[in-house]
């Protein structure tokens with residue numbers, strides 16, 4: 001039975017509205033954060049319904065649209081709302097988010113022996129589907145560069161709500177061929193050039209550092225989503241992941257987003273652990289040292305976790321000389337991944353421009369996955385020596401130290417998924433030797449463009 005049409009329609013929190021300029025054409029895309037589906041509309045339709053924040057009935061929405069000179073016919077507004085309702089993107093009334101839990105100060109546990117050297121070419125500013133600003137950061141950006149999309153005069157040209165509709169909360173910047181609207185042609189951040197580093201949003205200043213609170217400390221690590229992260233391995237003298245002298249959470253930039261681990265973390269479909277158990281396990285895994293082959297290590301650890309949870313001895317045994325996974329075990333995974341990657345490319349190619357870097361990388365991932373989806377090619381890929389063992393070992397170290405594998409899917413699935421990511425990155429490198437650090441591209445596209453949900457599908 002479908003839900004009744006809401007009396008006070010609100011664009012749901014999982015509706016992510018993004019402004020895109022695609023090869024010169026303005027479009028609005030609504031990503032369904034739950035299903036991964038995508039809905040396109042023109043900026044006029046967005047004008048009609050952008051006040052649907054649960055405080056207005058249909059007459060109120062018509063009035064708000066007419067104030068923006070967007071209103072033409074009531075039936076037009078109703079048609080857009082009907083479409084969103086049928087897609088499960090409307091909710092009833094005002095959203096009352098859970099109160100933010102009090103911030104607890106904890107010591108920082110920073111990934112050792114690492115600093116980041118950014119090449120300042122803006123590669124990461126053109127990959128993601130969401131680049132988030134606080135309202136203050138957006139106001140500052142609009143005053144620093146008012147002519148960018150004419151945002152100084154009309155904020156709605158440069159920003160949409162990060163989630164749902166309405167005027168409250170964080171904002172997502174408009175994307176031009178998927179590049180941040182404030183990215184200059186020369187690849188430098190226009191806000192940084194004009195106003196200094198503090199003119200950028202905190203998320204950009206802090207990227208790609210990650211912060212996870214496990215109840216005892218804040219694990220500080222780095223998301224391996226940018227080639228610079230891997231290029232920085234073994235190069236001292238880059239920027240530290242936290243400000244010099246920072247000891248506790250209170251010393252972090254106020255914009256640092258600290259994720260709190262839940263009290264119960266699924267490690268398999270029917271087993272969960274506490275954050276303290278995960279923290280202890282991660283220390284033991286890291287102490288085992290860098291793996292010779294990250295694919296084998298991730299896969300072997302997954303098997304140990306499935307069999308014995310986070311029993312430390314079992315995980316250590318799994319890492320001591322991890323066997324090569326069998327083709328039969330990995331085949332369903334690579335096939336599910338190849339299908340998911342191909343379907344993402346199909347939907348992205350229908351509206352993204354040829355200049356869109358996320359589309360180019362998605363195509364490379366889909367091609368690489370397809371190249372090893374038959375048993376013979378997969379067997380060869382599994383047996384091949386790693387092309388960049390230092391990068392792959394760092395990837396494992398950063399993920400385990402930063403608790404990156406906890407949360408979205410059970411840990412055992414996350415470990416298998418990471419084995420697949422490394423495998424696909426190797427295949428990308430084999431197909432295009434000129435591609436530098438394919439593993440970073442895989443990471444960015446998997447998280448930023450919803451490829452990662454394949455792991456849930458294959459894990460069912």
Ligand code: SF4
Pocket residue numbers: 122124125131180181182183184188189190191192200201204
């Ligand atoms: S604000 Fe600057 S650093 Fe951030 S994504 Fe845009 S161009 Fe890149």
